Amino acid sequence: MVHITELNPARFEDTLVNGGPSLNLDGLLMKPTAATPRRLPDDTADFHPHHEDHLPRGILETDDGKKQHWFVGSIDQGTTSSRFLIFNGEGDPVASHQIEFENLYPKSGWHEHDPLELVSSVEQCIEEALRKFVDLGYSKSDIRSIGITNQRETTVVWDSNTGEPLCNAIVWPDTRTSALVRELKAREESSSLMELCGLPLSTYPSSVKLSWLLQNVDSVKQAYDEGRLAFGTVDSWLIYKLNGGAKADPPVHVTDSTNASRTMFMNLRTMQYDDKLLGFFGIDKTKVQLPKIVPSSDPECFGKIASGPLINVPIAGCLGDQSSALVGQCGFSPGQAKNTYGTGCFLLYNVGDEPVISKYGLLSTVAYDFGRGRKPVYALEGSIAVAGSGVKFLVNNFGFGKESSEITSLAESVPDNGGVVFVTAFSGLFAPYWIDDAKGTIFGITQHTNKGHIARATLEATCFQTRAILEAMEKDSKHKLETLAVDGGLSNSDLCMQTQADVTGIPVDRPRMRETTALGAAIAAGLATGVWRELEDLKEVNRNGRKVFQPQMEKAQAERMFKKWGKAVEMSRGWVQED
Numbered sequence: 001m002v003h004i005t006e007l008n009p010a011r012f013e014d015t016l017v018n019g020g021p022s023l024n025l026d027g028l029l030m031k032p033t034a035a036t037p038r039r040l041p042d043d044t045a046d047f048h049p050h051h052e053d054h055l056p057r058g059i060l061e062t063d064d065g066k067k068q069h070w071f072v073g074s075i076d077q078g079t080t081s082s083r084f085l086i087f088n089g090e091g092d093p094v095a096s097h098q099i100e101f102e103n104l105y106p107k108s109g110w111h112e113h114d115p116l117e118l119v120s121s122v123e124q125c126i127e128e129a130l131r132k133f134v135d136l137g138y139s140k141s142d143i144r145s146i147g148i149t150n151q152r153e154t155t156v157v158w159d160s161n162t163g164e165p166l167c168n169a170i171v172w173p174d175t176r177t178s179a180l181v182r183e184l185k186a187r188e189e190s191s192s193l194m195e196l197c198g199l200p201l202s203t204y205p206s207s208v209k210l211s212w213l214l215q216n217v218d219s220v221k222q223a224y225d226e227g228r229l230a231f232g233t234v235d236s237w238l239i240y241k242l243n244g245g246a247k248a249d250p251p252v253h254v255t256d257s258t259n260a261s262r263t264m265f266m267n268l269r270t271m272q273y274d275d276k277l278l279g280f281f282g283i284d285k286t287k288v289q290l291p292k293i294v295p296s297s298d299p300e301c302f303g304k305i306a307s308g309p310l311i312n313v314p315i316a317g318c319l320g321d322q323s324s325a326l327v328g329q330c331g332f333s334p335g336q337a338k339n340t341y342g343t344g345c346f347l348l349y350n351v352g353d354e355p356v357i358s359k360y361g362l363l364s365t366v367a368y369d370f371g372r373g374r375k376p377v378y379a380l381e382g383s384i385a386v387a388g389s390g391v392k393f394l395v396n397n398f399g400f401g402k403e404s405s406e407i408t409s410l411a412e413s414v415p416d417n418g419g420v421v422f423v424t425a426f427s428g429l430f431a432p433y434w435i436d437d438a439k440g441t442i443f444g445i446t447q448h449t450n451k452g453h454i455a456r457a458t459l460e461a462t463c464f465q466t467r468a469i470l471e472a473m474e475k476d477s478k479h480k481l482e483t484l485a486v487d488g489g490l491s492n493s494d495l496c497m498q499t500q501a502d503v504t505g506i507p508v509d510r511p512r513m514r515e516t517t518a519l520g521a522a523i524a525a526g527l528a529t530g531v532w533r534e535l536e537d538l539k540e541v542n543r544n545g546r547k548v549f550q551p552q553m554e555k556a557q558a559e560r561m562f563k564k565w566g567k568a569v570e571m572s573r574g575w576v577q578e579d
């Protein structure tokens with residue numbers, strides 16, 4: 001048995017380390033113990049691993065009979081921060097580093113990232129985490145491969161000649177495309193798209209972001225006309241840059257099918273770009289370089305790190321962050337689900353190897369695609385645009401505290417929401433409602449209302465929307481979920497998780513090691529490079545120390561609160577119609 005040190009519950013917090021914008025993840029890390037030996041001294045460069053049945057996970061035997069512990073690195077590029085974690089063969093993180101970067105909101109509804117800052121934050125995380133790893137007595141050469149997981153839909157465009165971005169990335173919750181979406185929805189063919197790609201037409205996917213850029217940014221249009229426009233989601237951009245960008249011979253421009261399934265350009269069944277989808281958005285594939293779609297786990301497709309301390313280490317796994325969290329929670333069987341409370345909140349429900357197109361407001365997406373003859377696995381997804389970002393909004397815009405955890409403390413300072421309901425529709429409302437013309441709206445304010453009520457209503461908003469998603473999922477899948485596995489930054493809030501159990505009436509099951517998103521990408525890479533052979537090898541991963549929140553609220557009370565939420569959702573409609 002390995003020993004995992006007690007987690008520091010504040011590890012996701014905005015704890016500044018050494019005065020820099022880096023976050024302290026160290027509380028979750030496993031310290032070396034007798035059961036988790038440091039690297040073996042007889043490390044060989046020329047190494048052809050093979051597994052023996054008696055060897056524990058993550059230990060491979062070399063051709064000359066030596067045994068070596070392998071580790072897998074994982075880049076987790078999220079909406080608010082970048083991280084690099086190094087996992088051992090038991091699926092425990094042994095070293096990590098996290099950096100918050102700047103989110104840009106240049107106009108109301110606009111949300112951007114600097115693509116170069118995304119890359120530099122990742123590179124810095126790799127360097128720092130490796131320093132900690134080496135300090136623990138391990139060696140860089142113990143890292144067998146690297147996985148990448150990332151915020152999805154966020155759209156990056158660059159010049160394929162120079163490898164430099166043409167403008168800031170448009171981030172997934174950005175709503176600048178709402179007028180364009182209204183226009184596209186009016187077209188007759190719009191109703192047939194979802195059957196092909198699994199996504200409803202909204203401001204959310206990459207397709208509308210790319211169309212908007214082509215219509216509104218001259219440098220992008222010019223690059224398109226001259227055939228030097230490269231498009232990608234964050235995975236493609238990072239893989240391209242980490243492989244050396246335009247200088248690589250040849251440049252590596254790929255995406256995995258989980259990320260591609262978020263663009264609205266990919267056909268869910270063929271796993272390739274679909275001409276009808278590209279045509280609908282006016283994209284001429286001879287003018288724009290689209291990333292090649294490959295499986296999520298592969299030792300060669302994603303190339304190798306071209307420079308820095310991990311030079312020549314293969315990138316062998318790639319998953320969109322929500323798919324990755326499902327993998328990190330080992331949700332490998334149909335009927336298993338997870339809900340990840342990060343910037344947004346995303347419930348993925350494994351439906352097996354045939355996609356299910358939702359009739360009740362959910363998305364159909366690729367859950368994971370491990371290749372090598374395995375069939376891809378699909379999921380139904382309930383996407384909530386605002387979860388942790390609602391908490392950050394109270395902290396950053398209204399000074400309700402200095403750290404996210406203080407929002408939970410404020411919410412705990414009042415016994416209930418005092419009649420306040422906050423529909424956090426900053427990007428309209430996503431699943432299962434898809435109300436583009438809603439805006440954030442607070443209902444029920446009186447002289448009695450204080451910060452505690454607003455904080456509580458903010459946490460409750462995600463829990464109510466999750467319940468609405470669960471109801472839709474039950475109708476689509478004809479299956480009632482018995483337990484909700486959770487993770488992500490906001491799942492650190494016990495109050496929020498208890499509220500979630502109360503309003504859904506089912507137990508909420510939270511792992512002790514909540515870096516499941518990063519773990520998923522490590523699993524994808526580790527499977528491709530022999531650290532784990534089969535999903536079976538992972539069944540003990542992240543099982544220890546889980547906390548289960550049982551529903552405690554009277555059912556009638558939960559029903560009353562949910563009904564009021566439904567009323568507030570209806571009343572939040574129609575704010576942007578005249579824009």
Ligand SMILES: Nc1ncnc2c1ncn2[C@@H]1O[C@H](COP(=O)(O)OP(=O)(O)O)[C@@H](O)[C@H]1O
Pocket residue numbers: 012013078079080081341342343344387388389390391392404405406407408488489490491492493
């Ligand atoms: N203790 C806490 N209470 C409430 N919210 C929290 C807490 N800890 C973290 N968060 C929220 O979690 C979010 C970050 O979660 P994370 O999973 O890192 O997101 P992402 O991958 O989108 O960057 C932030 O929005 C933050 O406000």
Ligand SMILES: O=P(O)(O)OC[C@H](O)CO
Pocket residue numbers: 078079080150151152153172320321322341342343344345
């Ligand atoms: O930043 P997160 O973790 O909320 O995830 C972002 C999603 O991938 C957007 O679809």
